[in-house]
Amino acid sequence: MNILANIRFCVDPNFIIGTYCSNLVCNFYNPNYSITKLYQIHNKRNSLSKKPSYLDIHKHHFDSVLVSVGTEEIVEEVIEGSYKKFRWNEIRNDITEEQKQAIAKLPFRMEKRCKAVMRQIICFSEEKGRLCDVLRAWVEIMKPTRADWLSVLKELKNMDHPLYLEVAEHALVEESFEPNLRDYTKLIHYYSKENQLEAAENIFTLMKQRGFICDQVILTTMVHMYSKAGHLDRAEEYFEEIKLLGEPLDKRSYGSMIMAYIRAGMPEKGESLLEEMDAQDIYAGSEVYKALLRAYSVIGNAEGAQRVFDAIQLAGIIPDDKMCSLLIYAYSMAGQSQKARIAFENMKRAGIEPTDKCISSVLVAYEKENMLNTALEFLIELERDGIMVKEETSRILAGWFRKLGVVEEVELVLRDFATTTSHQIS
Numbered sequence: 001m002n003i004l005a006n007i008r009f010c011v012d013p014n015f016i017i018g019t020y021c022s023n024l025v026c027n028f029y030n031p032n033y034s035i036t037k038l039y040q041i042h043n044k045r046n047s048l049s050k051k052p053s054y055l056d057i058h059k060h061h062f063d064s065v066l067v068s069v070g071t072e073e074i075v076e077e078v079i080e081g082s083y084k085k086f087r088w089n090e091i092r093n094d095i096t097e098e099q100k101q102a103i104a105k106l107p108f109r110m111e112k113r114c115k116a117v118m119r120q121i122i123c124f125s126e127e128k129g130r131l132c133d134v135l136r137a138w139v140e141i142m143k144p145t146r147a148d149w150l151s152v153l154k155e156l157k158n159m160d161h162p163l164y165l166e167v168a169e170h171a172l173v174e175e176s177f178e179p180n181l182r183d184y185t186k187l188i189h190y191y192s193k194e195n196q197l198e199a200a201e202n203i204f205t206l207m208k209q210r211g212f213i214c215d216q217v218i219l220t221t222m223v224h225m226y227s228k229a230g231h232l233d234r235a236e237e238y239f240e241e242i243k244l245l246g247e248p249l250d251k252r253s254y255g256s257m258i259m260a261y262i263r264a265g266m267p268e269k270g271e272s273l274l275e276e277m278d279a280q281d282i283y284a285g286s287e288v289y290k291a292l293l294r295a296y297s298v299i300g301n302a303e304g305a306q307r308v309f310d311a312i313q314l315a316g317i318i319p320d321d322k323m324c325s326l327l328i329y330a331y332s333m334a335g336q337s338q339k340a341r342i343a344f345e346n347m348k349r350a351g352i353e354p355t356d357k358c359i360s361s362v363l364v365a366y367e368k369e370n371m372l373n374t375a376l377e378f379l380i381e382l383e384r385d386g387i388m389v390k391e392e393t394s395r396i397l398a399g400w401f402r403k404l405g406v407v408e409e410v411e412l413v414l415r416d417f418a419t420t421t422s423h424q425i426s
Contacts, residue, residue: 091119099123106155113142114151121156121163131163135170149177165190172206181207185218192225200225216242220253227260235260251277255288267295267304274311283315290323297326300333321347321355328361337365341378356390363396372400 102122117138149171156164171177184207191200219242226235239257254277261270270292289312296304309327324347331340340362366375
């Protein structure tokens with residue numbers, strides 16, 4: 001709408017109407033007008049002047065209103081031409097019950113300026129304009145600090161709010177947020193978890209454009225992201241960038257790359273990095289060792305599985321029943337029943353109670369070599385030790401008997417299993 005140019009007007013102190021006087025806000029609301037004189041608009045905290053206030057307004061083509069009602073500041077809709085930028089009003093009672101509950105759950109000790117923008121975000125809809133305009137207005141009106149931004153982001157993340165990412169991305173461009181490298185890392189990691197690779201790459205590129213220098217932590221995050229996504233070539237590229245930093249690699253960087261090789265079906269390359277770590281007295285986490293052990297186990301590479309199992313113990317990690325089960329299974333898949341049995345007995349001597357998976361793996365190894373009598377002797381010995389077979393072992397043994405055409409023995413095994421199960425339940 002057209003408003004008089006170079007005309008002075010009086011404002012009634014009981015209902016102050018003026019233009020929101022901020023150079024920054026003016027620039028992004030409507031760059032086509034300027035304000036030469038600036039007057040503070042008072043609220044209850046700043047008592048109203050008894051004299052009328054005057055504002056000089058130059059140019060035209062705007063419709064921007066700032067109203068002070070009690071202690072609340074209301075920013076009405078801003079229109080430039082036919083484009084509506086945003087509408088920000090103090091939240092009243094005309095909101096949904098769900099929104100009311102979300103607002104009521106905001107932390108009691110949260111700063112008022114943080115609660116103000118949280119209410120806007122909780123009740124935000126696309127009809128009101130753009131969220132970035134609301135956040136910019138919040139910055140200009142309430143002058144938030146980094147602590148305020150972090151408080152808002154933490155609460156949005158705890159709420160699992162759908163606008164969390166949009167607010168987090170906008171915060172990176174605000175000087176009041178004082179963004180650092182870790183802020184970019186957290187956002188990239190969040191996108192990585194959601195498998196949004198392009199969005200993560202965009203943040204990474206933006207970070208470099210703003211002059212931040214990559215360190216090992218953020219590059220490791222990129223390796224981990226592409227490792228999970230199965231993009232080995234990209235993971236290798238970022239891993240090489242870590243090496244170019246000239247700093248000693250830590251176990252996270254190595255571990256992420258080892259997992260990338262495991263997911264790509266290349267456990268040998270993963271093991272090579274594991275040996276490189278050992279030479280530097282760096283030890284990976286137990287989950288990396290277990291993943292490598294499993295990779296060798298499922299393909300029946302018993303030698304590789306044994307090497308990794310030995311490396312686990314050299315790293316000071318005490319093997320558990322799952323690790324022992326994977327080693328036994330590797331020997332079972334390789335058809336090496338004797339070594340599978342030795343690994344089983346070693347586990348018992350170490351005081352680790354054998355699981356049904358371990359027992360069934362030994363049976364599979366005996367079946368591959370058609371050693372039925374040895375298998376039965378093995379089961380009888382377990383029974384003497386008070387170790388009862390369960391469903392998986394009984395199923396494998398029954399399947400073996402069916403192949404041999406021994407129907408009565410199958411029925412006996414199933415009957416014994418049913419009896420054992422009923423006793424355990426009672």
